[in-house]
Amino acid sequence: MTSSGTVDTNTVGTYTITYSASDAAGNTSTATRTVNVVDTTAPVVTLTGAATVTVELGGTYTELGATATDASGTVTVVTSGTVDWHCWIIYRYIFIRCFW
Incomplete structure (x- = not known):
């Protein structure tokens, strides 16, 4: 499992974190999370x-x-x-x- 993206909690805005996973057969899957700093x-x-x-x-x-x-x-x-x-x-x- 890997993730990419950062969240700056000192700056108002919308941030995206992407998670990826792959198995031994080469199958991959991703999911994204949106983080709103308000x-x-x-x-x-x-x-x-x-x-x-x-x-x-x-x-x-x-x-x-x-x-x-x-x-x-x-x-x-x-x-x-x-x-x-x-x-x-x-x-x-x-x-x-x-x-x-």
Whole structure:
């Protein structure tokens, strides 16, 4: 029995392993296995600074940002939203976009 092919569990993708066997009469048989390496773990977002920030009405808000990590290593943090300085509301916003 022989086998060929490899699986890289650190890289998302589809891998094929082929198994072959032969007998003394020269008869051969093969079988293939498909291995799917997937990333089902959501990214982890870490805020820079506090999750809730209080700013005086008419004051200046400075976005502190955030970082993100992901098992696949490919992640982009996108910050969006606006603050209406004429209203007394607590805003919380951060969106993350992953590229798999």
